[in-house]
Structures are given as structure tokens and as C-alpha cells.
Amino acid sequence: MAQKGQYIYEYPHPAVTADCVVFGYDGKELKVLLIKRGKEKEASTTAYVGEWALPGGFLDVEKDKTVAHTAARELKEETGLKLSVKDFKEVGTFSDIKRDPRERVITIAHYALVKLSAVEADTDAEKAEWFCMEEVPSLAFDHDKILRDACSRLRQDIHFEPVGFELMPEVFTLPQLQNLYESILEVKFDRRNFANKMKHFGMLTEVPEEEPRHGTRTPIKYRFDKENYERFKAKGFQLEF
Amino acid sequence: MAQKGQYIYEYPHPAVTADCVVFGYDGKELKVLLIKRGKEKEASTTAYVGEWALPGGFLDVEKDKTVAHTAARELKEETGLKLSVKDFKEVGTFSDIKRDPRERVITIAHYALVKLSAVEADTDAEKAEWFCMEEVPSLAFDHDKILRDACSRLRQDIHFEPVGFELMPEVFTLPQLQNLYESILEVKFDRRNFANKMKHFGMLTEVPEEEPRHGTRTPIKYRFDKENYERFKAKGFQLEF
DNA sequence: ACAAAAGTGTTAGGCCTACACCCATGA
DNA sequence: TCATGGGTGTAGGCCTAACACTTTTGT
Secondary structure, three states: OOOOOOEEEOOOOOEEEEEEEEEEEOOOOEEEEEEEOOOOOOOOOOOOOOOEEOOEEEOOOOOOOOHHHHHHHHHHHHHOOOOOHHHOEEEEEEOOOOOOOOOOEEEEEEEEEEEHHHHHHHOOOOOEEEEEHHHOOOOOOOHHHHHHHHHHHHHHHOOOOOOHHHHOOOOEEHHHHHHHHHHHHOOOOOHHHHHHHHHHHOOEEEEOOOOOOOOOOOOOEEEEOHHHHHHHHHHOOOOOO | OOOOOOEEEOOOOOEEEEEEEEEEEOOOOEEEEEEEOOOOOOOOOOOOOOOEEOOEEEOOOOOOOOHHHHHHHHHHHHHOOOOOHHHOEEEEEEOOOOOOOOOOEEEEEEEEEEEHHHHHHHOOOOOEEEEEHHHOOOOOOOHHHHHHHHHHHHHHHOOOOOOHHHHOOOEEEHHHHHHHHHHHHOOOOOHHHHHHHHHHHOOEEEEOOOOOOOOOOOOOEEEEOHHHHHHHHHHOOOOOO
């Protein structure tokens, strides 16, 4: 790591951070990963200590190949979650002159989608916590706005990319998938129409039943068909909801 | 303006720039505004002198309220074009560690749409020039990639926003509008289908003929209907081409 | 009169939407 | 046996895509 206090420029430079909106889905509700802000390590003054915020942190000018690398690195450091750089999609830049009280900081917000079932155990419960979208507390800095923008970006993207793949567990049911779409888009769909459409895409493979049953009629389990997924992704498709 | 050589930070900071992809349409072809790079004013070393590049420049940490303000200010300084901050739409961040040979510079790319007929005279011909998309030379830095990304962003956006409004002259013909859509999307449409769709949106007002005629049958002139435009924009609409 | 560009309307097919009944399970 | 949740197919409407001929004007 670089030493302190020796970086001199002819003109003022802003600090640059990358923030992460990590969405997860547990089969019932869409969730987002937040951290509790502690004492700052990198800045001489502290800000928003004890408040909830999006994971994220400063660009390492010498080491981070891109800001997506910053996002991945900081997410790992702050929450324990290890994601690949390409899992991060850019949401946008937040550069308001007063958004950080300490110095001029511009942040590039990213979002990522994870299979909650697969990663929940990896998140460091000391510092990070999964929140339902409806229960998100008020956040530090302008992170409320960043989160809102990330949600709308996700809502846009779901029309053109099979986002379900990344959020759903390996094996899932149609009602779960429908519920995810309904959570993200905040609408309700007709069961039959939803099933028809999804099946017509040909991206679902039925999985033989092996699981214990519970509560009511056991729904059919599916798995995503990787091959067709790639074909569709390449072509770009249209989810006309 | 701030003095030189006095800005000290505890950790390294990147320089931040905003670049502008300004699209214009002359009724025939989609164009983009480029500048010829001269001697650098702000950096101690020069880079890409004499090459074509996108207009843009460094964030003024103390004065620019957001990076969109940087984009607007730099565009004005470098090309003479004065656009409103809200005319800039963000394309994305380009942060590759080696994208600028001088120091670490991350840039936030923006695009803007202008009525070429209305602003062509404002562009300072000493430094700036409008290029057809097919004749764009190879550009400085990673500006080729930025331009490509801006084009695809524009192609995306045209499906959801009546982008024609911002690029077309006040009074225009349906063939001109169709040609714009074809230029942006790089496809051909059926004249009748295109006319039907546009008319059904109800955003076009016929303008009585007064112009001189030339070459062949005189096309009907239209003007955009601001009121319906706003209604549509608010609702969000779908251009299903 | 001929070539070039512009205007116009109809039809077929596909996709979205709405809708009702039966089945399996647990209480 | 009842309540809950899951599965399935069809009919109508709308939007998209394909398509040919006539009008105007300049040469």
C-alpha cells in the first residue's frame, strides 16, 4: 500500500470511489447488501459513522485496473463477498460537489446480482447485512439515490437480459421466478402467461423431482439451459412485459 | 482559477475528466463533433497532439457542480457550443489504468443531441469539425471505444425516447425523420409502416407549405407537437422497430 | 414521357392479454 | 374436506410486417 502524505498535484484532484449495489434473491424477496460504517481508515476525518451504507471504497490509483476492479476489491474487503469483475454493471456516476462532507469525492456506482442461497454464508455478518428492499433504512451520503437508480437500472435491464439466471438458485420453480420478476418490476403477472412466455424462450430445463415436499402441491423444478441462454444473450432479446 | 503545485493528498488521486460525444443531424447523415488536439494547457506533458479527439476536459474540483457541468463547460471552451447541463446523458466511465499515458485519468463519457442546422454556425471551425459517422478518423486515447459505446447507447435510447425531437430541425419531413432512424439503427424501414407508426403517436403537426421546392415531389413538412411529446416522455413509450 | 421521390391502406400472422378449471398436498 | 398453491390451453385484439400503385416534379 502507498505511503501517506506525499501526493502532490498541480491542480486539485477529486477522490474517486466505486460503490456496489448487490442484489440477492432468496426465492421470496429481493434483497440488497448493506454495511455498517465504522471508523474511517483512509480519511483523516470520519463521516456517517454507524450509519448503513452501500459497500464501496476508494480507487487504488496504482493497482485497480478499472473502477470495476475497485468495486470488486472493496466488496470483498467490506463484506467478504468475492465476485468477478465482470459481474459488476455500471449504474452511473454521482459527482455532486457536496455529496461527501470531507472532500470532493465522485463515485461510480455499480450493481451486481448474486445467488443469495450460494453466497449468504460468505457475507461477514459482523459488518454486512442483507435487507429486503422495503426495509432498507436511510443510508449514508447519497446512497439512497444511488440505490434508487440501481433499482431502475435493474428494472430496465430485466427487459433485455435474462437477469433471472444470475439471481435464481441453480434449481428453482416457476413461481419463484415469477415472484422475482414481480419483485423487481413491482407488478403482478398472470401465472399462465408468465409460464407460457418463459417456456417459449426455451431456456428452461425441467429437473427431476428429488426434494422433500412441503406445504402444498410440489412445484416443478427447473434449471437454466446455459446453451440457449448464451444464444439469447448474444442476440439480445425482448421481454415484453 | 486555482494556483499550481500546491495540492497535496494523503493518498494518490486520479484526474477526472468529462468527455462529450455530440451528435448532430443535417437531414441526411448523422454526424459527430470532434476537436483537433493542440498543446496541453493543464498538463506538464502533452499527449496525442494534432490528433482528433472528443471534446472534453478536466473536472474543476472547486467549481463544477457535477461532471455534467464539466462536460458542458469544456464543450463550450473547446468548440464554442453552448449546451445546457441537462442535455448531457451519461454513457459510462472509462477508467483503464493505462488509458492516458501521462497520469491516471478516468473519464466519464456523455452524449448530447443537437439540431445541427441551429448550431453549426456556433462551432469554432478553428478547432472543431463535424464528421459523418463513416468518416470518423482514428481518435486519441480510447475515444474510439467511447464513441462506439455512445453510439450503442443512442441506439438503445431511441427505442424509448423520442430522440428525433432533439436532433431534427424545427421543421422536417417524414423521409428525413425516417432517414435519421435508419442512420442511427443502421437498418432500413418500410416507408408506409414508418409513417403509420409515427402518425399514430400523434406527436407530429403538419406545417403549411411555404418552402421552395426542389428535385422531385415536395414532401409534407412537420413540426413536433411539444405537448404530446411531454405526455409521451412522461409515460415512457416503446418504439418497436 | 420518363425517372425519382413521396404519399397512401389493407391483410395476414404473431404476440400479449384475459380468463376458468383441475390437481396435489397439508391441515 | 377444505384451503392453498400449482399446473394447463384457448380465444380475441392489437401491433408488426409485408406489400403495389398513384402523384408530383424536374429533366
